[in-house]
Amino acid sequence: MRSSPFHRVGIAADHGGYELKEYLLSELLREASAEVIDFGNSQFVADDDYPDFITPLATAVASGEVVRGIAICGSGVGASVCANKIAGVRSALINDSFSAHQGVEDDDMNIICLGGRVVGHALAWEWVQAFLQAQFSGQARHRRRLEKVAQLENRWSPTRTFPHPKPEESPRKPEPVRAVALERWENEGGEIPGQPHLPHPAERHLRSPNDGNSITPNPPRNADVPVGPPLQRLPGSGG
Ligand code: RB5
Numbered sequence: 001m002r003s004s005p006f007h008r009v010g011i012a013a014d015h016g017g018y019e020l021k022e023y024l025l026s027e028l029l030r031e032a033s034a035e036v037i038d039f040g041n042s043q044f045v046a047d048d049d050y051p052d053f054i055t056p057l058a059t060a061v062a063s064g065e066v067v068r069g070i071a072i073c074g075s076g077v078g079a080s081v082c083a084n085k086i087a088g089v090r091s092a093l094i095n096d097s098f099s100a101h102q103g104v105e106d107d108d109m110n111i112i113c114l115g116g117r118v119v120g121h122a123l124a125w126e127w128v129q130a131f132l133q134a135q136f137s138g139q140a141r142h143r144r145r146l147e148k149v150a151q152l153e154n155r156w157s158p159t160r161t162f163p164h165p166k167p168e169e170s171p172r173k174p175e176p177v178r179a180v181a182l183e184r185w186e187n188e189g190g191e192i193p194g195q196p197h198l199p200h201p202a203e204r205h206l207r208s209p210n211d212g213n214s215i216t217p218n219p220p221r222n223a224d225v226p227v228g229p230p231l232q233r234l235p236g237s238g239g
Pocket residue numbers: 014015016017050073074075076077078079
């Protein structure tokens with residue numbers, strides 16, 4: 001006999017999905033056969049972070065501790081991005097009933113992601129039931145595709161790290177010592193104890209009085225000040 005579709009389900013949400021999680025949890029617990037693990041957050045915390053709850057859930061699904069997972073954030077996007085980082089997880093943001101079951105039947109989806117700020121409670125519960133009741137078809141073509149997906153996990157192993165954004169796309173950050181020193185110099189003037197010798201006053205041109213946006217590309221060098229990339233505009237300098 002096939003085990004209950006509501007057996008060993010995990011659920012997790014950040015503040016954006018907390019309310020929907022509580023609703024779904026109460027619905028799941030009404031099912032006599034339900035065994036649900038709540039991975040948090042256990043209370044509404046306005047600035048909590050979805051990876052702190054979605055990651056334990058996703059890890060539990062990948063390890064088999066729970067069979068299926070329900071991951072919720074405000075939009076469902078962050079939850080989906082996060083869950084799919086865990087090898088063995090196949091999660092997707094679901095916004096329709098067809099995908100809720102077809103994602104399992106064809107793609108063996110094991111975590112459904114929902115947007116707590118996007119979908120109504122009753123509709124989300126219908127999708128969750130469709131997700132939990134669906135079974136992977138096991139058809140050869142779907143196995144073949146999933147095997148190719150699994151190969152990606154092996155090839156791009158978790159031990160490898162990929163910078164995001166790519167280095168060449170990274171915004172250049174202000175060189176902290178110089179930026180802080182210049183700001184303090186502008187606010188307080190003169191030498192500041194404990195700080196490197198302050199930049200030449202010409203560096204004030206970094207905040208152009210003309211357009212507020214100009215950045216002097218090569219400010220005069222001062223031997224005592226470590227030289228990094230050109231300073232970026234400071235807060236309050238317009239733009
Ligand atoms: C949090 O405000 C929100 O960004 C998060 O819940 C989720 O929507 C992310 O995708």
